[in-house]
Amino acid sequence: xxxxxxxxxxxxxxxxxxxxxxxxxxxxxxxxxxxxxxxxxxxxxxxxxxxxxxxxxxxxxxxxxxxxxxxxxxxxxxxxxxxxxxxxxxxxxxxxxxxxxxxxxxxxxxxxxxxxxxxxxxxxxxxxxxxxxxxxxxxxxxxxxxxxxxxxxxxxxxxxxxxxxxxxxxxxxxxxxxxxxxxxxxxxxxxxxxxxxxxxxxxxxxxxxxxxxx
Amino acid sequence: xxxxxxxxxxxxxxxxxxxxxxxxxxxxxxxxxxxxxxxxxxxxxxxxxxxxxxxxxxxxxxxxxxxxxxxxxxxxxxxxxxxxxxxxxxxxxxxxxxxxxxxxxxxxxxxxxxxxxxxxxxxxxxxxxxxxxxxxxxxxxxxxxxxxxxxxxxxxxxxxxxxxxxxxxxxxxxxxxxxxxxxxxxxxxxxxxxxxxxxxxxxxxxxxxxxxxx
DNA sequence: TTTTCGTAAGAACGATCGTTCGTATCATTG
DNA sequence: CAATGATACGAACGATCGTTCTTACGAAAA
Numbered sequence: 001x002x003x004x005x006x007x008x009x010x011x012x013x014x015x016x017x018x019x020x021x022x023x024x025x026x027x028x029x030x031x032x033x034x035x036x037x038x039x040x041x042x043x044x045x046x047x048x049x050x051x052x053x054x055x056x057x058x059x060x061x062x063x064x065x066x067x068x069x070x071x072x073x074x075x076x077x078x079x080x081x082x083x084x085x086x087x088x089x090x091x092x093x094x095x096x097x098x099x100x101x102x103x104x105x106x107x108x109x110x111x112x113x114x115x116x117x118x119x120x121x122x123x124x125x126x127x128x129x130x131x132x133x134x135x136x137x138x139x140x141x142x143x144x145x146x147x148x149x150x151x152x153x154x155x156x157x158x159x160x161x162x163x164x165x166x167x168x169x170x171x172x173x174x175x176x177x178x179x180x181x182x183x184x185x186x187x188x189x190x191x192x193x194x195x196x197x198x199x200x201x202x203x204x205x206x207x208x209x210x211x212x213x214x
Numbered sequence: 215x216x217x218x219x220x221x222x223x224x225x226x227x228x229x230x231x232x233x234x235x236x237x238x239x240x241x242x243x244x245x246x247x248x249x250x251x252x253x254x255x256x257x258x259x260x261x262x263x264x265x266x267x268x269x270x271x272x273x274x275x276x277x278x279x280x281x282x283x284x285x286x287x288x289x290x291x292x293x294x295x296x297x298x299x300x301x302x303x304x305x306x307x308x309x310x311x312x313x314x315x316x317x318x319x320x321x322x323x324x325x326x327x328x329x330x331x332x333x334x335x336x337x338x339x340x341x342x343x344x345x346x347x348x349x350x351x352x353x354x355x356x357x358x359x360x361x362x363x364x365x366x367x368x369x370x371x372x373x374x375x376x377x378x379x380x381x382x383x384x385x386x387x388x389x390x391x392x393x394x395x396x397x398x399x400x401x402x403x404x405x406x407x408x409x410x411x412x413x414x415x416x417x418x419x420x421x422x423x424x425x426x427x428x
Numbered sequence: 429t430t431t432t433c434g435t436a437a438g439a440a441c442g443a444t445c446g447t448t449c450g451t452a453t454c455a456t457t458g
Numbered sequence: 459c460a461a462t463g464a465t466a467c468g469a470a471c472g473a474t475c476g477t478t479c480t481t482a483c484g485a486a487a488a
Contacts, residue, residue: 033248
């Protein structure tokens with residue numbers, strides 16, 4: 001269906017692959033990995049059941065690819081945000097959390113699937129996803145360690161605090177609803193404030209946020 | 215197999231029912247609700263497949279009963295702990311979190327299943343579980359609101375902070391491993407400290423905890 | 429004793445599962 | 459032109475699923 005130069009350029013040639021991945025994401029998000037069938041995926045992608053296997057050799061590979069894409073992009077977003085932030089640990093933490101929260105809000109279903117279906121991955125696919133997740137957590141741990149070293153943070157439990165910060169950001173995927181009270185940016189700033197509180201840093205005065213007054 | 219007084223006393227008469235529920239919990243925890251089969255449950259309970267249906271009319275009822283039991287006990291533990299605590303909001307919060315963390319550690323699989331498989335409940339069973347979970351969160355919200363009223367907490371986002379406190383306690387089920395660095399009590403106190411930090415309360419000096427020094 | 433009823437297990441039901449096979453279409457390659 | 463290989467679909471495979479049916483055993487009730 002696409003007129004394109006042969007072989008080399010893969011641009012746009014993956015339209016069907018993308019449609020299948022998108023349908024798999026929706027199916028896994030709605031019914032869970034084992035609750036969704038390949039027939040669900042085929043229906044959502046507008047293709048036939050057997051044709052799925054021209055693009056992915058097995059159902060588990062669909063999940064593996066979804067989770068690899070999601071975790072890699074999350075890691076890339078956070079890495080880029082941190083590299084572009086200031087020197088102070090609090091600034092880098094704020095940048096990381098803003099990127100993290102934005103990803104969860106922009107890709108809520110991906111985040112939810114990555115959180116709850118990663119257990120069904122096996123073998124190398126699982127290791128790859130776990131490695132990406134560890135890399136993300138390592139970023140937070142480094143920022144926290146730097147902040148403790150520089151006296152910005154006073155937490156007695158730096159690594160635990162970092163893990164809980166990640167937990168709070170991930171948990172957004174479980175309760176966030178579009179059009180809610182807080183905008184994506186507000187949610188990011190609120191969670192940055194929570195993170196700084198967990199680290200027992202000195203907090204800036206609260207911004208507008210929510211509550212009775214505005 | 216049991217010699218017992220007829221009808222009234224149900225003590226011990228539910229041995230098989232308990233065994234089935236326990237096997238279902240292990241199966242759902244290990245493979246997820248849709249990934250585990252009734253044959254897995256029967257094998258784990260040491261009975262036959264068809265005999266399961268003498269105790270539970272459907273697989274979904276197994277999940278419903280498991281989640282109802284878990285959420286009710288969590289709610290009961292927290293309620294009792296709070297009622298036996300002091301008047302200050304910080305004390306009641308500490309008691310609630312200690313009970314909450316203890317439950318998650320004592321019943322990690324139940325907590326994990328309640329967290330990740332509740333989505334597969336339907337109808338009244340789902341509503342009951344959601345109601346119990348809301349009651350639990352309401353306890354936290356009341357404590358936080360009282361603490362804000364009394365000037366103990368300074369958080370600009372009381373309800374959001376309460377929800378995130380619950381998230382942090384629930385998340386323990388996803389990473390806790392028995393025999394870890396912190397005891398159950400230490401973990402509870404650490405999370406109480408995190409909660410107070412989220413609420414922007416004045417923190418007491420850190421206890422022994424972890425880290426280099428002890 | 430006879431009846432009843434909770435408990436138990438094996439066999440089988442229809443449905444659905446992930447996956448494979450055979451085949452057809454069609455643009456590109458030689 | 460013929461050959462190729464990617465793309466596509468219907469049909470069907472064997473396996474497994476949740477559930478039901480049928481029957482049997484044994485203790486309590488009549």
